[in-house]
Amino acid sequence: MMKNCKLRDERIIMDTLVDALRHETCPACGHHVAVPFLEPSLQPLATVAWPRSPSEAKSMRMLPLDFVRCVECGHVFNAAFDYSKVPYTRKPNLMFNKGMIWSGEIETVRRKILERLPEKPVVTEIGHGDGSFLLGLAMDRPEGTYIGFDPHGARRAEHPSVRFHAALFEAKRHLPEFRPDLIISRHVLEHLTNPLGFVQGLSFSAACVGGIFELYIEVPCIDRAVETTRSVDFYYEHNSQFTTLSFERMLGRCGVEIRTIGHIYDGEVIYAFVKLGCCREQVHTAREASLFRDRVRESEHMIAKQLDDLHKSGKKVAIWGGTGKSAAFVNHYQADAVRFPLVVDSDPNKVGTYVPGMGQEIRFRDWLKDHPADVIIIPPQWRAKDIMKEMIRHGIHAETVLIEHDGRLVDYVHDDHPYRL
Numbered sequence: 001m002m003k004n005c006k007l008r009d010e011r012i013i014m015d016t017l018v019d020a021l022r023h024e025t026c027p028a029c030g031h032h033v034a035v036p037f038l039e040p041s042l043q044p045l046a047t048v049a050w051p052r053s054p055s056e057a058k059s060m061r062m063l064p065l066d067f068v069r070c071v072e073c074g075h076v077f078n079a080a081f082d083y084s085k086v087p088y089t090r091k092p093n094l095m096f097n098k099g100m101i102w103s104g105e106i107e108t109v110r111r112k113i114l115e116r117l118p119e120k121p122v123v124t125e126i127g128h129g130d131g132s133f134l135l136g137l138a139m140d141r142p143e144g145t146y147i148g149f150d151p152h153g154a155r156r157a158e159h160p161s162v163r164f165h166a167a168l169f170e171a172k173r174h175l176p177e178f179r180p181d182l183i184i185s186r187h188v189l190e191h192l193t194n195p196l197g198f199v200q201g202l203s204f205s206a207a208c209v210g211g212i213f214e215l216y217i218e219v220p221c222i223d224r225a226v227e228t229t230r231s232v233d234f235y236y237e238h239n240s241q242f243t244t245l246s247f248e249r250m251l252g253r254c255g256v257e258i259r260t261i262g263h264i265y266d267g268e269v270i271y272a273f274v275k276l277g278c279c280r281e282q283v284h285t286a287r288e289a290s291l292f293r294d295r296v297r298e299s300e301h302m303i304a305k306q307l308d309d310l311h312k313s314g315k316k317v318a319i320w321g322g323t324g325k326s327a328a329f330v331n332h333y334q335a336d337a338v339r340f341p342l343v344v345d346s347d348p349n350k351v352g353t354y355v356p357g358m359g360q361e362i363r364f365r366d367w368l369k370d371h372p373a374d375v376i377i378i379p380p381q382w383r384a385k386d387i388m389k390e391m392i393r394h395g396i397h398a399e400t401v402l403i404e405h406d407g408r409l410v411d412y413v414h415d416d417h418p419y420r421l
Helices: 002-020 054-058 100-116 132-140 171-178 195-209 223-227 244-252 280-313 324-332 381-393
Strands: 034-036 041-043 063-065 067-070 076-078 122-126 145-149 162-165 182-186 213-220 257-264 269-276 317-320 342-345 362-364 375-377 400-405 408-411
Touching: 002 034, 100 132, 100 182, 100 213, 100 257, 100 269, 122 132, 122 171, 132 145, 132 162, 132 182, 145 171, 171 195, 195 213, 195 244, 195 269, 195 280, 244 257, 244 269, 280 408, 317 324, 324 342, 381 400
Parallel strands: 122 145, 122 182, 145 162, 182 213, 317 342, 317 375, 342 362, 375 400
Antiparallel strands: 034 067, 041 063, 067 076, 213 269, 257 269, 400 408
16 A cells, blocks of 8 residues: 555656656756746846845846756756846946955965966956956966956956956957967856857867867856755856756866866865867868858859859750759749749649749649650759659650759769769
8 A cells, every 4th residue: 555655656746747847958968858946936136236225126127037957967047047137237246255265265276277377377267357366366477468358347457467358258269369378267157148158169169279278167056055955046147057967067068178177165166177179070060061151152153153054045944843952942043933934843732832932833743744844953852863763754854854963053864973863
């Protein structure tokens, strides 16, 4: 009896979990299934509002908190977050760095960083805030160069080796410009809509630029908050809440080499040193995409000229297929209804409809028996063999059958291509 009750209770729990399923994309690992983590509520901004009076505080805009948890990596995030609702331009998010224990932890981090740097390092910080962290590094190693990027951070540096830019860090521009020995990102990722994409972009850019770039990341860790049912960690500005697992999973999807990972401040903060740019295969894929785009651009001119020459030749041209790949061909190469009015299709259900975008009426294949074409163009090359057999079977003939191959229209019967009968 007890066993049956237990099984029934487990089924109820499982059914409840399935019913709670949410299709939300995890900002840390990219998984698409989450479950509710907190009851939805409304709260005002907690860290960047700074109301100046009781009435201003009480009249603050209420924003939605809808924290869910990724079932894959345990990351917690606000599914209702809208970055535009956080007024960083008016109220910068400056951390309080003067607590005794916290100051000691920061000094420990600085020492870890200095141990990894050369005598005259180049260091960039993404989101430098009040600038104190970079200034501390510069004080310890003044021969270096320290560059901070933060649209809303400190503007004036109090050390000759430190420069602040009121701008976002652009990896494709600033990596080759400064070639930093270390990039620092402290307490930035938890504010972003897409921290995974942020780190992936850094890593890919580093791989494209070439060279060895190291990144130091530091974010709050909610392991203890989850273990002890501590709810105060979850407010609007902190959209992304990392667990140890979700932090590791994120890094594992970024094409980086994890060199060191650990916790500070009694486990409340997690950090990592990683080597960027360990994703050469991604660069290869991107180069392939670029070459494909260039070849397609060249083929557009070639095939457009071939189509224009066909029209000017006075030959009767039929395009086989009025939807899908054929419609894509017609639109891509601007095979308009004035120059190429004849479109046929093997599917009787499409007859009497019109080619999307260009408007040719789609006729049935057998139209070509009584109205033969000199040239038939078959845009879906992978079906060309089938269509050729269909033409033979139904007694449809043409002087030339053309398909697109390797950036031009080629003769199906006489030219070399991989779609032959």
